[in-house]
């Protein structure tokens with residue numbers, strides 16, 4: 001059974017031609033990038049009656065607020081999270097430096113079909129007939145091999161910043177996990193895989209840098225198509241240009257506004273499984289802007305590759321039967337690579353008794369063009 005992320009994904013190579021159009025230079029959206037139908041659900045923006053919760057992590061009631069946000073939104077923003085502002089600026093700066101390299105240089109570090117790290121289009125691109133208006137760079141483990149291809153003489157700064165950022169994100173994600181678990185009444189005794197110190201020391205994670213160049217006709221293009229993350233949770237830093245939208249109550253897209261210094265936290269599919277459906281993963285997408293370049297950095301956080309994740313026994317009883325079979329992150333990523341938005345339903349055991357519709361059911365109704 002694969003114990004490394006790279007081995008888990010090797011079984012499902014994704015063949016995408018990364019040698020794509022230079023999006024910065026085109027004046028019109030070409031047919032290859034024109035999405036026929038972007039109005040699957042209305043997106044309110046300025047008229048949104050309610051907005052994504054913003055939670056101060058030093059608030060004594062943070063755990064309760066987070067639990068409520070996970071149940072009702074599947075996403076929230078955190079402030080006072082302890083990540084130094086200069087590190088957020090540095091990671092954004094290094095991301096910008098990478099994406100502003102000439103296309104030919106970036107392609108030297110292209111992700112291989114059976115690889116996980118490197119430059120290229122989003123993995124989910126292969127499920128869509130149209131191209132997305134974005135490019136990405138994925139880091140799993142050390143970034144050195146790919147960074148060296150981008151900057152043969154000058155890769156240290158990039159690697160140092162990314163490694164510092166990953167270290168800080170790992171600590172923050174462990175803290176967020178306990179705040180989430182606390183809100184479900186789960187303690188260290190219930191989560192042995194959190195390790196003897198309870199710090200989720202052997203958790204796995206991937207860092208994904210996303211770049212969304214300005215687009216001449218943003219209503220016809222899609223930055224990153226609607227998806228849920230296969231994670232326990234994702235921590236996202238976005239620059240000052242908005243674009244991230246979440247599907248609220250299965251009926252409308254709500255923009256997550258950039259707040260200086262705040263970080264966005266998403267519930268992923270594995271947390272939906274672990275919480276036995278109490279905290280559903282959030283369907284989200286990124287739209288693009290006519291004149292502004294958008295950048296985001298996602299820290300995709302999951303359990304150790306080979307730990308079986310199943311509904312926590314404290315959350316299972318006669319009224320709440322287990323909704324999912326157990327699955328490792330490694331197996332789940334392979335399933336996602338094969339079945340995309342049907343992955344969660346494919347590990348489902350039975351329909352919920354409370355009649356609530358799981359987010360995955362909405363996926364099947366999202367028009368993908």
Ligand SMILES: C=C1C[C@]23C[C@@]1(O)CC[C@H]2[C@@]12CCC[C@@](C)(C(=O)O1)[C@H]2[C@@H]3C(=O)O
Nearest residue numbers: 122123124206208227228229230231300336
């Ligand atoms: C660990 C992973 C999650 C991810 C697939 C991947 O193997 C590496 C990149 C991740 C990412 C980032 C952009 C959106 C997403 C759906 C994708 O295409 O690649 C996620 C994947 C995921 O969460 O399933």
Ligand SMILES: O=C(O)CCC(=O)C(=O)O
Nearest residue numbers: 208210229244286296298
């Ligand atoms: O750019 C964004 O806001 C979303 C990125 C995202 O969803 C991802 O990397 O998984």
Ligand SMILES: [Fe+2]
Nearest residue numbers: 227228229284
């Ligand atoms: Fe995502």
